[in-house]
């Protein structure tokens with residue numbers, strides 16, 4: 248018995264390699280449970296300084312930027328710092344061939360010059376509370392998962408309307424943690440007048456482009472600045488000239504002291520999604536099927552975009568943001584697959600599941616892992632169909648646009664109405680960044696892939712009819728793009744409420760609609776039912792893993808998977824070895840920018856100004872002890888997508904950097920964290936200050952900040 252215990256512990260501990268390494272994304276309201284560990288590792292503040300509902304705390308200086316990035320307040324006048332790639336959509340929307348802010352950068356030299364951004368919001372977390380009891384009120388054992396989902400929805404809605412009743416920009420969500428073993432309420436105050444203050448040229452802010460993306464050593468000046476505006480009472484208000492800069496409860500002091508290997512670092516932000524506790528079958532699907540197919544499809548799509556973009560400056564601007572989005576996940580998935588394999592994740596999880604099943608036999612968790620495995624097998628064809636559908640059919644731009652326009656028609660007894668204002672807005676945004684030849688080639692490539700990989704039993708009749716009628720994907724494309732009214736901006740912009748029939752008979756609309764109908768009839772319901780079963784099984788498995796580790800004395804600190812809620816991740820500055828014979832040191836400097844500089848290569852062609860500064864070593868007060876300007880550093884903090892723009896904080900609670908990426912070899916950390924290899928990449932705050940001061944000549948912004956020492 249004793250021997251068996253040792254084997255279990257060894258194997259299981261291997262599956263959960265973290266023990267007490269820097270893995271983990273912790274809930275700020277429960278940070279008192281971690282604070283002594285943080286302090287042991289160097290942190291000098293208290294739990295109440297991180298999160299408090301009684302006094303201003305660091306949480307009041309951190310925002311959810313849009314719905315997928317993080318930002319932080321760095322002045323008493325609402326100045327906000329985030330990544331260049333987080334503000335990219337806004338910078339791009341304000342850009343044209345005449346005012347190319349992507350290429351040249353943008354700096355508001357006065358408050359009047361700051362640019363408003365429709366649709367952009369930032370959310371401050373007011374508070375978070377465990378509301379499991381309220382959300383599960385009325386739950387009875389034996390309820391089906393469907394009934395439980397409905398109950399949770401009903402109770403959540405009631406709670407949300409109660410806590411947001413006073414208005415003033417309050418917004419709330421209820422989120423499941425640990426697969427619904429726990430529920431938390433998150434109450435936010437959301438501001439919607441957020442103006443662009445500054446961004447360096449892409450040759451700095453996106454330096455290294457997609458070549459360097461997800462890589463170390465890195466030299467990207469990935470930052471942009473915004474300002475939050477409020478009404479006279481400091482409350483959220485829609486854009487108005489009368490609004491005034493928001494006065495934050497708390498903003499970060501900026502440390503110019505610099506960083507060194509071993510220093511404590513703490514990331515405060517909104518990580519989007521991780522799946523640290525999934526079953527080996529889930530990992531196997533990602534590794535063998537999901538990721539490889541998605542990678543292949545995106546390689547094709549990127550090839551088409553890149554070719555057109557390299558031929559025309561107009562198209563380069565039009566597709567820059569779209570291209571970056573496609574390329575980003577494409578590259579990450581490649582690192583993820585490699586990392587999952589290198590960690591031998593599937594086999595290690597299988598070992599763990601075997602031990603777990605043996606332990607669980609006859610008890611509360613008997614059959615749980617076997618059940619999950621069965622559900623995954625049933626789910627796989629539907630999951631594959633979903634992945635293929637979203638990476639092929641859903642990528643055809645003209646078809647998406649046709650559907651959005653069709654949705655602006657409303658029919659009732661009195662006739663058809665059409666929201667002309669909204670239509671104009673949509674059409675302007677769409678055609679500004681649309682290049683039909685790209686879309687048509689993408690259609691052809693993606694439909695050929697769909698044709699080749701979607702199992703026949705799954706393909707809708709519509710698809711087969713079209714293939715029969717036109718004989719080839721190319722001819723189908725000629726027909727669709729040759730006759731759709733949406734291929735012609737003037738025709739699309741001239742639509743009126745009389746034209747609903749025309750729209751419903753348009754080939755681009757029909758294409759999208761037929762596949763949508765197919766997906767919602769033949770794929771989605773099965774996937775949804777199985778995912779619900781999976782959710783239920785995972786709820787048990789999650790609890791089971793906790794009990795198993797506790798009773799078997801496996802040292803494992805559990806944290807809930809990321810779900811775009813505020814988290815704390817702490818670690819320290821540290822290099823790593825990506826492969827045998829290579830060791831990477833943890834920081835980079837301007838010297839490395841000069842080594843990469845190459846006017847012939849778009850991604851590495853820096854502004855002349857930076858070359859001149861370097862030649863004269865005109866660094867002002869921003870050089871480090873080696874005499875160079877620091878640019879980026881890496882650390883062991885556990886982060887994921889959504890943590891972009893997160894403040895990197897030192898032991899004293901001051902801002903030392905801006906998180907923007909992870910190293911490629913460590914991107915499997917969404918599934919399995921390897922403390923040897925997983926590193927987050929941050930921009931050194933001194934490089935931000937250097938660029939603002941020396942390249943942008945915008946030191947009025949630095950004057951707003953509080954620099955220490």
Ligand code: ARG
Pocket residue numbers: 332456457460461570571572574575888891907908909
């Ligand atoms: N890899 C970083 C992140 O996941 C930066 C992305 C910037 N986009 C790009 N394609 N370079 O978001």
Ligand code: GLU
Pocket residue numbers: 315316886887888889890891892907908909
């Ligand atoms: N660049 C990512 C973001 O947008 C952060 C990188 C990561 O996935 O860790 O959030």
